[in-house]
Amino acid sequence: xxxxxxxxxxxGAIVFSLGxxxxxxxxxxxxxxxxxxxxxxxxxxxxxxPLVGCIQLIVSAGGVMVLVVVAIMAAPSQAKAxxxxxxxPKPLAAAGVLVLAAELxxxxxxxxxxxxxxxxxxxxxxxxxxxxxSYAVAxxxxxxxxxxxxxxxxGQEENDFMKRRxxxxxxxxxxxxxxxxxxxxxxx
Amino acid sequence: xxxxxxxxxxxxxxxxxxxxxxxxxxxxMLLGIELMVGAVNVILTYHANLFxxxxxxxxxxxxICVAAAEAVLGLCLILKLHHGGIPAETxxxxxxxx
Numbered sequence: 001x002x003x004x005x006x007x008x009x010x011x012g013a014i015v016f017s018l019g020x021x022x023x024x025x026x027x028x029x030x031x032x033x034x035x036x037x038x039x040x041x042x043x044x045x046x047x048x049x050p051l052v053g054c055i056q057l058i059v060s061a062g063g064v065m066v067l068v069v070v071a072i073m074a075a076p077s078q079a080k081a082x083x084x085x086x087x088x089p090k091p092l093a094a095a096g097v098l099v100l101a102a103e104l105x106x107x108x109x110x111x112x113x114x115x116x117x118x119x120x121x122x123x124x125x126x127x128x129x130x131x132x133x134s135y136a137v138a139x140x141x142x143x144x145x146x147x148x149x150x151x152x153x154x155g156q157e158e159n160d161f162m163k164r165r166x167x168x169x170x171x172x173x174x175x176x177x178x179x180x181x182x183x184x185x186x187x188x
Numbered sequence: 189x190x191x192x193x194x195x196x197x198x199x200x201x202x203x204x205x206x207x208x209x210x211x212x213x214x215x216x217m218l219l220g221i222e223l224m225v226g227a228v229n230v231i232l233t234y235h236a237n238l239f240x241x242x243x244x245x246x247x248x249x250x251x252i253c254v255a256a257a258e259a260v261l262g263l264c265l266i267l268k269l270h271h272g273g274i275p276a277e278t279x280x281x282x283x284x285x286x
Contacts, residue, residue: 026215067263
């Protein structure tokens with residue numbers, strides 16, 4: 001039963017991945033990848049780790065894909081001509097919603113699907129102990145990498161803001177002082 | 189079940205690799221990389237549960253975090269290129285080759 005469900009979900013992931021590959025519009029490709037990552041989260045749950053499935057859902061499907069869609073929409077107007085139309089084909093959108101709803105319903109209602117080898121979630125409780133035990137250095141390194149990624153975005157935004165104000169990115173600090181000092185090119 | 193997981197994982201990985209190789213836009217290549225990471229996570233999670241190894245599961249969590257950070261940095265660089273008027277395509281970014 002679980003193997004059949006895995007086949008079904010895997011087939012859905014493969015179909016949407018193929019759709020992502022052949023879509024001319026980047027926006028439609030991003031939506032196809034979103035559906036494929038949702039299928040991946042269900043597969044992780046069927047593989048015996050609902051915790052990792054939820055993390056995949058929140059981080060990859062929820063966080064990263066939203067960033068990708070925003071990045072596609074935030075491209076300057078002259079760059080939009082490089083991409084095809086932003087509309088997602090309606091049959092594809094409807095198929096995505098229906099497939100996901102059917103899978104969620106099956107996971108909740110059908111017995112024996114949420115089991116794992118060993119029982120579902122048996123290892124999830126030990127993951128925290130490993131992450132902050134033997135893998136503590138790796139966890140801190142991953143947290144640092146995430147922090148640096150956030151800093152890169154903030155730094156980029158600050159540079160853009162200062163350039164729009166006519167101030168050199170390496171000019172004044174803190175930023176609040178840029179608009180108050182005469183002769184610094186800001187505060188007009 | 190083992191064969192099923194491997195087949196699905198390998199197919200997804202191949203499709204992601206195809207996306208990276210066949211598409212010339214950096215954003216499309218980033219999407220392919222995300223799919224490849226997802227495929228590897230599925231295989232690793234199944235085998236972690238099969239062998240009862242929580243360390244492999246912890247590695248999956250760390251992989252997801254690092255992949256998210258990598259996607260954020262990649263998108264930041266792509267937007268930087270667009271704001272600079274440079275198309276984010278592999279054909280346009282060939283200065284080292286020339």
